[in-house]
Amino acid sequence: xxxxxxxxxxxxxxxxxxxxxxxxxxxxxxxxxxxxxxxxxxxxxxxxxxxxxxxxxxxxxxxxxxxxxxxxxxxxxxxxxxxxxxxxxxxxxxxxxxxxxxxxxxxxxxxxxxxxxxxxxxxxxxxxxxxxxxxxxxxxxxxxxxxxxxxxxxxxxxxxxxxxxxxxxxxxxxxxxxxxxxxxxxxxxxxxxxxxxxxxxxxxxxxxxxxxxxxxxxxxxxxxxxxxxxxxxxxxxxxxxxxxxxxxxxxxxxxxxxxxxxxxxxxxxxxxxxxxxxxxxxxxxxxxxxxxxxxxxxxxx
Amino acid sequence: xxxxxxxxxxxxxxxxxxxxxxxxxxxxxxxxxxxxxxxxxxxxxxxxxxxxxxxxxxxxxxxxxxxxxxxxxxxxxxxxxxxxxxxxxxxxxxxxxxxxxxxxxxxxxxxxxxxxxxxxxxxxxxxxxxxxxxxxxxxxxxxxxxxxxxxxxxxxxxxxxxxxxxxxxxxxxxxxxxxxxxxxxxxxxxxxxxxxxxxxxxxxxxxxxxxxxxxxxxxxxxxxxxxxxxxxxxxxxxxxxxxxxxxxxxxxxxxxxxxxxxxxxxxxxxxxxxxxxxxxxxxxxxxxxxxxxxxxxxxxxxxxxxxxxxxxxxxxxxxxxxxxxxxxxxxxxxxxxxxxxxxxxxxxxxxxxxxxxxxxxxxxxxxxxxxxxxxxxxxxxxxxxxxxxxxxxxxxxxxxxxxxxxxxxxxxxxxxx
Numbered sequence: 001x002x003x004x005x006x007x008x009x010x011x012x013x014x015x016x017x018x019x020x021x022x023x024x025x026x027x028x029x030x031x032x033x034x035x036x037x038x039x040x041x042x043x044x045x046x047x048x049x050x051x052x053x054x055x056x057x058x059x060x061x062x063x064x065x066x067x068x069x070x071x072x073x074x075x076x077x078x079x080x081x082x083x084x085x086x087x088x089x090x091x092x093x094x095x096x097x098x099x100x101x102x103x104x105x106x107x108x109x110x111x112x113x114x115x116x117x118x119x120x121x122x123x124x125x126x127x128x129x130x131x132x133x134x135x136x137x138x139x140x141x142x143x144x145x146x147x148x149x150x151x152x153x154x155x156x157x158x159x160x161x162x163x164x165x166x167x168x169x170x171x172x173x174x175x176x177x178x179x180x181x182x183x184x185x186x187x188x189x190x191x192x193x194x195x196x197x198x199x200x201x202x203x204x205x206x207x208x209x210x211x212x213x214x215x216x217x218x219x220x221x222x223x224x225x226x227x228x229x230x231x232x233x234x235x236x237x238x239x240x241x242x243x244x245x246x247x248x249x250x251x252x253x254x255x256x257x258x259x260x261x262x263x264x265x266x267x268x269x270x271x272x273x274x275x276x277x278x279x280x281x282x283x284x285x286x287x288x289x290x291x292x293x294x295x296x297x298x299x300x301x
Numbered sequence: 302x303x304x305x306x307x308x309x310x311x312x313x314x315x316x317x318x319x320x321x322x323x324x325x326x327x328x329x330x331x332x333x334x335x336x337x338x339x340x341x342x343x344x345x346x347x348x349x350x351x352x353x354x355x356x357x358x359x360x361x362x363x364x365x366x367x368x369x370x371x372x373x374x375x376x377x378x379x380x381x382x383x384x385x386x387x388x389x390x391x392x393x394x395x396x397x398x399x400x401x402x403x404x405x406x407x408x409x410x411x412x413x414x415x416x417x418x419x420x421x422x423x424x425x426x427x428x429x430x431x432x433x434x435x436x437x438x439x440x441x442x443x444x445x446x447x448x449x450x451x452x453x454x455x456x457x458x459x460x461x462x463x464x465x466x467x468x469x470x471x472x473x474x475x476x477x478x479x480x481x482x483x484x485x486x487x488x489x490x491x492x493x494x495x496x497x498x499x500x501x502x503x504x505x506x507x508x509x510x511x512x513x514x515x516x517x518x519x520x521x522x523x524x525x526x527x528x529x530x531x532x533x534x535x536x537x538x539x540x541x542x543x544x545x546x547x548x549x550x551x552x553x554x555x556x557x558x559x560x561x562x563x564x565x566x567x568x569x570x571x572x573x574x575x576x577x578x579x580x581x582x583x584x585x586x587x588x589x590x591x592x593x594x595x596x597x598x599x600x601x602x603x604x605x606x607x608x609x610x611x612x613x614x615x616x617x618x619x620x621x622x623x624x625x626x627x628x629x630x631x632x633x634x635x636x637x638x639x640x641x642x643x644x645x646x647x648x649x650x651x652x653x654x655x656x657x658x659x660x661x662x663x664x665x666x667x668x669x670x671x672x673x674x675x676x677x678x679x680x681x682x683x684x685x686x687x688x689x690x691x692x693x694x695x696x697x698x699x700x701x702x703x704x705x706x707x708x709x710x711x712x713x714x715x716x717x718x
Contacts, residue, residue, distance in 0.1 A: 049434020051361060173669065178662035258668035 001068035003061065005032065008050045008075040021062035025055055032074070042150040045075040080150035087140040090159050094167035095133040101171035102126045108172055119181040125174050125255050128194060132247070135202065143205050145212065166263045173259045182256035190254035197247035200229040204240035207233075221286050234290075235298035237282055238275040242296055245271060272296055353393045353400040356452035361433050364410065366426040367452055369393065370400055376424055380412045383441065385428070402448065405441040408432065494557055498614045501548060506607035508542040513600040516593070529588035531596065532580065539596060542603075543569075543576050564694075572599070575641050578658065583651050586644060595640035598633055605629045627699040634695065638688045645680060649673050 005015045005028075015035050017028055029041035045054040048064070050073050055064065066072065102122075104114040173179065181187065207230050211220055224230040232239035248264035275296035283289050295301055354369040368376075370391030377388040388401040406428075414429035430436070439449065512535045519527045519534060527534075549565040552558040575595075580586055609626035612619060652658070658672040 047434075049432060051435040052433050173662075173667050176662055176667075176669075179667055180663050180665060256665070256667060258666045 001061075001066075003028070003066060004069065004071045005074050006050075006071055008047060008073045011050065011073075014074060019061055021060065023061050025057040025059055025061075025064075028061075028072075029057060039076065040080075042080045043077050045077055047073040047075060049073065077152060079153040081153050081156055082150055083146045084140060086151060086156050086159065088137060089156065090163045091133050091136045091140065093160060093164040095130060095137070097164055097167040098126065098129045098133075098171040101168065102175050104175060104177070109177060113177045116177040118175070119179060121181040121187050121255060122174055122179060124187070124191060125251070128191070128251060128254075129171075132198065135198065139202070139205055143209050145209055145214070162266075166266070170257070170259045170263055173257050174255050180256075182254075186256070187254045190250045194247050194250035194254060196229075197243045197250060200232065201240055201243035201247065203227045203229040204232075204243065208240070219285060221282070221289060232298070233293075235293060236275075236296055237279040237293050238271075238296050241271040241275050242298075245296070272301065276301075350388075350399050350401045351393070351395045352402045352446070352448040353389075353391070355402060355449050357439050357449060358452040359430075359436055359439075361435070362430055364406075364428040364430060364436065364439065365452065366428070368402075368424040368426065369422075370424060371422050372397075373419055373424055376417070376419065378417050378424075378426065380410070380415055380428065382409045382412065382431070385426070387424075387426075389424070402446075404439065404449070407436050407438050407441050495614050498552070498557060499611055501545075502607045502610040502614065505542055505545060505603065506611065508538055508545075509600045509603035509607070512538050512542070512596065513604060516597055516600070520593075528590050528593045531593040532587040535596060536581070540576065540581070543573060546572070571641075575644060579644055579648050582657055583648055583655070585651055586648050589644075589647060591640050591643045591647070595637065595644060598637040598640055602630065602633050602637065623702060627695075627702050630695050634692065635688065638684075638691075642680060642684055645676050649676050652676070 001019060001021070003017050003019055004013060005017060006012065007014050015032060017031050019028060019031075025046050026041070028046070029044045032044060033040055041057075046057070047054060052073070054075070101108060104116075104118075106113070207222060207225055207227070211222055212218055222233055224233045229243075230239070232242060236242050245264065245268045248260070248267055252260040252264050272295070279293070279295035356367040356369065358365045358367075366385075368387065368389075370389060370393045373389045373391035375389075376391075377386075379386040383406045384404070385406065386401070386403045388399065390399050391397070393400050409431040410428040411431050415427060417424055417426040440446075515535050515538075516531060519531075546565075546569045550562060550569060553560045553562045553565065580592060586592065605622075605626045609622050612622055653673045658670070660668060660670045662669050
C-alpha cells in the first residue's frame with residue numbers, strides 16, 4: 001500500500017512510500033533516508049497530525065491504523081548529535097578549564113599570582129573537581145545506557161556554555177590568591193560528606209544500568225539492592241540527583257564559596273525539574289509504584 | 302472541472318433570490334446542498350432565525366466556541382461527531398429572540414467528552430477533538446460564514462502550543478485565565494478589573510506624555526543647551542513611571558491580563574537596571590546627549606503602547622492604533638537598544654573608577670562581583686542576540702496582530718468553489 005509523507009511545516013508532499021502493513025516506522029525512516037540523503041533516520045519524527053505527538057518508531061503501519069493512501073507527517077528534528085558526544089564535550093570542558101585555572105595563569109590573575117601560596121582546601125577542591133568530572137566521563141563511556149540516541153545540535157552549544165562558563169567562574173574564585181579558606185573542621189566534614197555523595201551517585205548509576213538488560217526496552221521500578229547507598233530509593237525516585245546535589249552542597253561548604261553555591265543551586269533547580277518529570281512518568285507507567293517516594297528530596301519534594 | 306470565483310452581494314438576498322441562484326447552479330453544477338450552505342453564510346437560517354455571533358478558537362485537543370448571546374437560560378445544543386446545532390433564546394445583535402446556528406465540522410469530535418457552559422454574557426462550548434492536532438479550519442466546507450469569527454482572546458497559534466503552554470487537562474477553566482476570574486466572580490468585579498487596567502494604562506500614558514512633552518517643549522525653546530540638563534528636568538516623573546511599570550509584571554502573573562510574565566519582566570527589569578543602576582547612580586553620565594535620546598525613545602514607544610492597551614481592555618480595535626503600536630517599534634526598539642548600549646559603554650570607565658556595585662576579594666564568602674566586567678560581557682556577548690531575539694518576537698507579534706485582523710471584519714464577499 002501507499003503512504004503519503006507530508007512535511008509538518010507547510011504540509012507539502014515530501015514522498016510517497018510503498019509499504020506493507022507490517023513495516024515498522026523505523027523501516028519507513030530508512031526508506032526516506034534513501035530518498036533524501038540529508039534526512040538520516042535520527043533526524044526524522046513521524047506524526048499523525050502536523051502538531052501531534054511523535055510516534056514510536058517500533059510501531060508498525062498496521063498498528064497505527066494506516067491504510068492505502070493514508071498520510072503521515074514528517075518532522076525534521078534538525079541536525080542531530082549523539083548524546084555520548086554531547087556529554088563528553090560538556091564534561092571535558094570543566095575538567096580542563098578548572099585544571100588550567102588551578103595553575104593560576106597570568107591571563108586571569110596577573111604575573112605574580114602563580115608564585116603565591118595556595119591553601120590546602122584549594123588543592124583538595126581541585127582534586128575533588130577533577131575526580132568528579134573524570135567519573136562523569138567514565139560513566140558516559142561505560143556505565144550509562146541511553147534510551148534515545150541523539151539530541152539536536154543546538155543543545156550542545158547551550159549546555160557546553162553552561163558547564164564551561166560556570167567551571168571558570170567557580171575555579172577563578174577557589175584558586176584565587178586572595179581566597180580565604182574556612183576552618184579546617186568544616187572542610188574535612190564537608191569532604192567526608194562529598195565522598196559519600198560521589199559513591200552514592202555512582203551506586204545509583206550502576207543500579208540503573210543493571211535494571212534493564214542490554215537491548216531490551218523493558219521498564220522496571222528501581223529498588224534498593226545490597227548496596228546501602230541505594231537505600232535512598234525507599235525515599236526518592238531519583239537518588240542519583242539527590243546525591244549529585246548533596247555533593248555540590250558539600251563542595252560549597254568545603255570551600256565556603258558563593259560562586260560554588262550558585263553553581264550548586266543552578267544544578268539543583270535543573271535537577272528538580274528532571275526529577276519531578278521522571279517521578280511523574282514512573283507513577284504513570286507503574287500502577288504499583290511505591291507511594292512514600294518523593295521526587296528528589298526525601299519527605300519534601 | 303472545479304471553478305472558483307467570488308460573488309459580491311450588495312445586500313442580503315431574499316429567500317427567493319437564493320432559490321433562483323440555487324436552481325441555476327443546480328442546473329450547471331449539480332450542487333444540492335448549495336442553498337443550505339448559502340443560507341448559513343448569511344444571517345438567516347433556512348427557517349428564518351438569525352445566527353448569533355460565534356467566536357472560535359482551538360488548542361491541540363479542543364475546539365472552543367463562544368456564542369455571543371446574553372441572558373440565555375437553556376440552550377438546545379445538539380452535537381454529533383462532525384456536526385453541531387445550537388438553538389437558544391437570548392439577547393444578541395437582533396435583540397431578544399430565538400437564535401440558532403449549525404456547523405459542519407472540519408474533522409471529528411467526541412460528543413460525550415464535549416461540554417458547554419452558560420454564563421450571563423455568553424455560552425462557552427468545548428468540543429473534544431477525536432484526534433489531537435491542529436485543524437486548519439473549523440468547518441468542513443470551504444465557505445466561511447459571516448457570523449463565525451476567530452476568538453482572538455483565546456487564540457493560541459501553533460507556535461504558542463509548541464512552546465509548551467498547553468496543559469494536559471485542558472478544561473475550559475484552565476485555558477482562559479481571564480474568564481476564570483470573570484466567571485467565578487460577579488459581573489461587577491470584572492468591571493472593576495477593566496476599570497483598574499484602563500486607569501493604570503491611562504495614568505502611565507499621561508506620565509509619559511508629560512515627559513515627552515517636557516523634552517520636546519524645552520528643547521524647542523532652549524535648543525541644544527537643554528540636552529545636558531534633560532535628565533534633571535524629567536527624572537522624577539521618569540523614575541516614578543518606571544517603578545509603576547513593575548505592576549505590569551503582576552498583571553499577567555495574577556491573571557488580570559493575558560500574556561506571558563517573562564516578557565514584561567525582561568522589559569521592566571532591563572530598563573530599571575539602566576535607569577537606576579547606570580544613570581541614576583552615576584551623575585557624570587547624566588549630562589550626556591545619549592540620555593536625552595534614550596528618554597525620548599522610551600517615551601515615544603510608550604505613547605503608542607499604552608493607548609493600544611487602553612483600547613484592548615475594552616476589546617476595541619481601532620486599526621490605526623494597532624497599526625502604529627505594531628509598526629513604530631521597528632525604528633524605535635533598535636534605537637532604544639543602541640542608546641542603552643552607549644550608556645553602558647560610556648559608563649564603564651566611571652564604574653571602574655568608583656567601584657560602585659562591585660564586591661572584591663578577599664572576603665569570608667569568597668565572592669566577587671565586578672560590575673564593569675559584567676557590563677563588558679553584556680556588550681560583547683548578549684547585546685546583539687538580545688536585540689535579535691526581541692526584534693523577531695515583536696515581528697511575529699506584528700504578523701499575528703496585523704494580518705489576522707482581516708478575518709474578523711464581516712464582509713459580503715462569498716467565495717464559491
